[in-house]
Amino acid sequence: MKQRCADNGINFEQCIQFTAVHEFGHVLGLSHEHNRDFSFNSCSLDDPARYNVKGNTSFTDYDPDSIMNYCRQNYYGDKSLSLMDKISVKAYYGRIPTFTDETSKLDIPRVMFQGNPYKATLQLGSDGKFTLISMAPTNNLPENQSSIETTFSNSILTLPLLRYMKNRKVMKLWKGTLRQGSDGKFYRINIDVHPDAKV
Numbered sequence: 444m445k446q447r448c449a450d451n452g453i454n455f456e457q458c459i460q461f462t463a464v465h466e467f468g469h470v471l472g473l474s475h476e477h478n479r480d481f482s483f484n485s486c487s488l489d490d491p492a493r494y495n496v497k498g499n500t501s502f503t504d505y506d507p508d509s510i511m512n513y514c515r516q517n518y519y520g521d522k523s524l525s526l527m528d529k530i531s532v533k534a535y536y537g538r539i540p541t542f543t544d545e546t547s548k549l550d551i552p553r554v555m556f557q558g559n560p561y562k563a564t565l566q567l568g569s570d571g572k573f574t575l576i577s578m579a580p581t582n583n584l585p586e587n588q589s590s591i592e593t594t595f596s597n598s599i600l601t602l603p604l605l606r607y608m609k610n611r612k613v614m615k616l617w618k619g620t621l622r623q624g625s626d627g628k629f630y631r632i633n634i635d636v637h638p639d640a641k642v
């Protein structure tokens with residue numbers, strides 16, 4: 444490895460740090476970013492006959508800055524994660540709201556309301572509105588914390604990061620806002636692809 448770092452003209456310590464972060468990306472389930480079916484992708488694919496390298500889901504745009512991308516600028520020399528790397532790990536491992544296609548349920552593991560944490564579930568109806576079907580206090584144990592807080596205040600439910608699951612896979616990352624109407628139902632003000640998931 445020392446040779447590979449030297450061949451690329453990179454400081455050895457930086458190169459070790461980069462490699463550790465990149466390999467931990469694999470440990471967490473991230474595949475190589477350049478392995479996509481994009482015809483415009485100028486970065487070459489790993490040999491698909493030798494490696495099962497495409498992963499099973501692409502839920503962000505192609506990320507030229509990913510630490511998992513061989514064609515990233517200053518590969519070997521930069522250990523930092525891109526915005527998309529960070530949001531990808533949050534999507535997999537964060538306790539964040541999840542909308543499941545099969546059940547049309549929006550599960551929120553933690554939403555702050557009047558200074559206290561709750562867990563809640565909403566059901567999307569055929570009218571396009573969400574109905575609150577359960578809500579219960581939760582506690583502040585570390586395993587119930589979330590790095591990105593969902594809040595409910597002044598009838599507005601703010602979802603800074605929301606994952607859309609189908610067939611038990613993360614398909615999309617969204618950001619959204621719902622408003623509770625006088626009928627108690629929640630109306631979509633906006634739900635859009637999260638800005639950090641696109642270039």
Ligand SMILES: [Zn+2]
Nearest residue numbers: 465466469475
């Ligand atoms: Zn790799």
